[in-house]
Structures are given as structure tokens and as C-alpha cells.
Amino acid sequence: MVMTAVAEPFPEVQRNVAEAFEYHAALDVAFEQAAQAAGGVECRDFVVAGFGIRLRFAGVALIAKLTPALEHLAVATPQTPDLTINLWDGASTGVMTPPPPWRDDAYAYGSHGEIRGYDSDRIRIVFNMYFDALSLLNVADNRAVFWVRDSDNIPFWETAAPLRILLHWWLGSRGLHFIHGAAIGIPTAGALLVGKGGSGKSTTALTCLDSDLSYVSDDYCLLSEPPNPQAYSLYSSAKLKPDNTRLPHLLPLVHNQNRQPDEKPFILLQQHFPEKLVPSLPMKMILVPQITGHVDTQIYPVKGAAALLALAPSTIFQLPGGTAAKFKEMAALVKEIPCYTLALGTDLTQIPRVIQTALEEVAA
């Protein structure tokens, strides 16, 4: 059986970098109009993995939607920002974006909403069709734009993990990679919990709230490159299972109490467990949780390929720009640090103890 080479999924498009820069300039003008209409600019400053990030809001409508999960990284005395993001919404300011300059047809948008032909390594542009949000990063001058049609349409997952795409692009270019994983540990050794949704990753991390283990992240963390990967905190949100029968004491703390049936409940650790959050930890092991149904929790070595299978697809497919290079980075990570299966038992109190013992052995 002989097959011919698979054709390009889309026709080639011309790169329109100059038009993309012009569009950014037009967005800046629109932002200033929005700020004027909303009564001024509200700034919030954060330090993420040592980088100063300034969010400039036109008005206040987006602040409560986009900053709570970043509050643990807020700084009252800002440093000179390394990245500045202008944010506004159309509904409260009455200012929409300028019309997009690109053609609109079936091939204009990629699988994550990338604007084909305009999204490039110099200026990144994505339009999220789910809640009508535009993210643009001007790589050269470290400025970005986030616009959403209506702040009321921002979904719970954007509040729990805001501005993912912009931060993924910008921090990734500085050697800090978005990883779909939770990070916990002791000061000298951390564990990266990896796996797709429902694998037990979040529940495992939450069991550590009642232990001596510190908490870097629940669902996403930033990871520096091997040989000494460091996990950095980004969001303080932690999700619960919708039925949440395992950790019922956390239910009163849920941030999205008035959620829709399809929303996952999440809590903001900064508000309820600020002492558990740490800005970063050195990653010394990868744990692949596995729900067993047995009482006891155990830990045992697993092959690097199994860890890569748990880590790479869910990380790569969640954000635009999944490339062979990113896959190689993750492969390098699982080759660098030891990988284990964390066979989760039903006695949740055992879980942090087992992890802590393993981390102390690695750190010794």
C-alpha cells in the first residue's frame, strides 16, 4: 500500500507583518479612546518569575475577571515593566476594535484562533471565538493587547487562568515554558504532577494543603529549561471536581459559587491558603498520578515515555504554537529528572506523606 505525501492542510498565505504592526498601532489608538470613555487607565503590576508585568486596564470592568488568580504575584511598588498589556472590553467602554485587516474565509483562523498570515514570530495574534477575545503580542517592543467584546462573557476558565496565550508567548521566549501540570514540594525539592484532566493531578495537589508541602501551582506552571528546571507560580487557582466528594471541606471556599452547570468549581489559594503558596521550587521529580481504587498510596518508577505521554499532549494542544521544539523540550525534561507513577489510594491523608518522603529522599 503506497500513499502519496499528505498535502498542506491549508493553502499558503502571504505573511503580512507590516499590516499586523499597523493593526497594533490602530489598537493602541482604540485603547486610548476606551480609556477616555471609561474615565482613565487602571494599572496593576505583577512579578512573574522575576519579570515585571503591567496590566493597563481601560476602566474597571475587566479587573475583577482577570486579576484575582494573579493576586499572589501583585506588587505595590512596581518595577519597570518588562511586558505591558493594554486591556479593555467593548461593552463597558463602547469602543470596539478596528476592523481586522485580514481576509475572512475558512482558512483565516488556525486551530487555536491564530490569524494565518498575520500571526508570526514578530507579532503574535490570536482571536478566541469562544468568548470573542483578541490577544496580540508585539514581540519586538514587549507590548501586548487584550480585548474582549463583553466582560460578562469571560468564561470561568479565563478567570481561573487569565491571559494564558499572551503570557505563554512572552514568557516562552524567555525560556519559561507553560506546562500543564501542578507543582508542589519542599524547599529543596519539588514534584511536577502531570496528566490530563481527571487523572488526579488537582486532587493530589489539594491534599497537600493539609501537609508540610508547599504549593506552586495547580493546573499550569512555568518551567525553566533543564538541567536544573525550576517551576514558577503563575495562577493561584485550584480546581475541584464538579461533584467534589473527596474534599468537601473546600466547597465553601469556591470562587465561582454561582457557576453554570458546565463550570468547574475553583478556589483561589491566595485568598484562603496564602501561607501555602511559594513563588518557585526546584523540580526534582515528575509524578504521573494514577487512580487505583486501593486504600494505600504508593510510588514507583515509571518509564520516561509514560511520563512524556502524560505531560506533552495536554500541554502542547492547549496553547497555540505546539511545535517539535516544544516537544523536544519536554522530552529533555523527562530524561533529566526521575519519573514515577503515583498510585493514588483512597486514603487521601497518605498522599502528601508519600510524596514528601519521596522528595526528602531525592533531596538527601
Next chain:
Amino acid sequence: MNKINSFQINAPDVVSETIDGETVIINLYKGLYYNLNPSGSFIWTLIEASVSKDEILQFLKQNYSHLSDEDQAGVTQLFDRLLAEELIVENESSAPATTPALSAPASFEAPVLFKYADMQDLLALDPIHDVDETGWPNQPAEVLGAGNF
């Protein structure tokens, strides 16, 4: 002239990594991912090196004295699946294979390709959409992945 029954990885859509004798494969475009057991991984590594299917079968016969007809059929079936999944395509190069320095698995078991499709909802694979009056596209929510959070 191309070598008969010689294939190559369907790059750049398809990327792979082999660690400790097992291979993880991702189709970046389709949102699918796979892994291969050690025998399948060994064959995959030979495909990467442009070793033809016939040469791979010959190698296996020489190295595994008990290689049965059923085992050989398993190899052919693996090639068929790799092609059907568009993970490999016909090798367009006529360059000779560069056989990598590999140690074959100690024993040969039927090569198996495991397929996972549970991440496809994170990608909007259907590009068809409407456009509103402001020039922005609209797409039904169920078409789009809402992230994994």
C-alpha cells in the same frame, strides 16, 4: 528513483521522541497522539533512518530466529496503521538509509500502536465560521475547546 516500500515520518505535522526504547508520537495538526511498544518503537526508529520495510523485515528475520509468519504479518499491519494514521508517508528521497546504531529488543513481540484522541476537543479543527458586523468570526461554542481547566 524512490526506494520501494521506503517511508518517512510525516513531518512537520508529526513529531516523535523515543525514550528508553518506547516512542511517543504526536500529530500536531490533528490533535492525536500515540505510543509504540518496544518492538514498534524499534521499527519506528528504523523508519526514521529511511530503512525500507523490506529491509526491516529482513533484519528481523536475521535477528529473531523464531520470527513467525504471524510476527511478520504484525510488522506489515503496523506499517498499514502508520500509513492509515498518516504518521508516515512514502519516502521521496532516494538517499540510502543510514542504519542507526540500535540494539534490537531482546525478544520480539507484536508491534503495537496505541492511539489517543482525547485531546482533539482542545483544537478547533473545523475552520468554518460566520462573521459578524464588526468583522470578527463567530463559531458555535461546542466546536471550540474550552481549555482543560
